[in-house]
Amino acid sequence: MASGGRVAKTQSKVRALRRRLDAFDEDSDVSRVLPLLLAHDAVQLWNAVDRATDLEAMDTLGRLFWARYGAQPKGRRIDDLGYAAAACLPVHRLAPERVPAPLAIVYACMGVEAAEAALCVPHEPQWGPSPPRSRNTRIREIGAIADLVIGERLRRRAERSTRRWELFGVLEAAVLGTLLMMLTAIQALDCHVPVPGSVKAYIVAGLGLVAFALSAIGFVRRRKGR
Numbered sequence: 001m002a003s004g005g006r007v008a009k010t011q012s013k014v015r016a017l018r019r020r021l022d023a024f025d026e027d028s029d030v031s032r033v034l035p036l037l038l039a040h041d042a043v044q045l046w047n048a049v050d051r052a053t054d055l056e057a058m059d060t061l062g063r064l065f066w067a068r069y070g071a072q073p074k075g076r077r078i079d080d081l082g083y084a085a086a087a088c089l090p091v092h093r094l095a096p097e098r099v100p101a102p103l104a105i106v107y108a109c110m111g112v113e114a115a116e117a118a119l120c121v122p123h124e125p126q127w128g129p130s131p132p133r134s135r136n137t138r139i140r141e142i143g144a145i146a147d148l149v150i151g152e153r154l155r156r157r158a159e160r161s162t163r164r165w166e167l168f169g170v171l172e173a174a175v176l177g178t179l180l181m182m183l184t185a186i187q188a189l190d191c192h193v194p195v196p197g198s199v200k201a202y203i204v205a206g207l208g209l210v211a212f213a214l215s216a217i218g219f220v221r222r223r224k225g226r
Contacts, residue, residue, distance in 0.1 A: 010048050014057045017042065021063050030071040033064060039080075046087070055094045062087035066100050085115065172214045179211060 024032040042064050049057040065084035072080065085106075088099045092107050099107070106115045 006048075010045065010057070013041075013045050014049075014060050017045070017064060018056075018060045021060065021067060024067055033067040033071055038064075039068065043083075052090055053094075055091060058087050058090045059095070059098050062091055062099070066103075168217070172217070175214055176211055 020032055023029070042061055045057070046061055051058060062084055065080045065087060069080040069084050084100075085103055088103050089107075089112065092099045092104065092112075096104060096107075103115075
């Protein structure tokens, strides 16, 4: 009877964790997957289920640690990758279509043993001592998560801005080069552009304005990039 109660409690925790992950899939709120208390409780749940046969539990744990791996900045998520890979191993044997595509490719190409070594798969899951569950600890943890997420988003924003300016630089060079080539060809071939004489001054002024605007924007960009 007591054993049945433990199984029911464990399955209830699995369902609650799955609902949490479903919510994360909908809103991408990293506070649903990054708390350390959640990771610690997940490892306790891991040690309470039959890892070889409980597909729903291991699939849920694999989803959690894979979500944590994807939500954290590079260089601070190797543990989560190892746990995700370890949880997905039995899932790969029982229902390979549930395994995240990158892990499934690694398992298929490298084999299980080589994949375990490459992905730092832990043989005995444990997440250190249980963190204190006080209100202040939760506040500090949320602050640390926010710091990680904000830093990562700022880095990505800076990378996108750099790429946009690089594309603008290519466009600037292409436009200026085209204008120079056209003017050089007209002069070298002694071509006569079929436009009224009164309009030529406006065309020259417009081309000069475009060249000046592109050069000025490029100069400001380079000044800001220093």
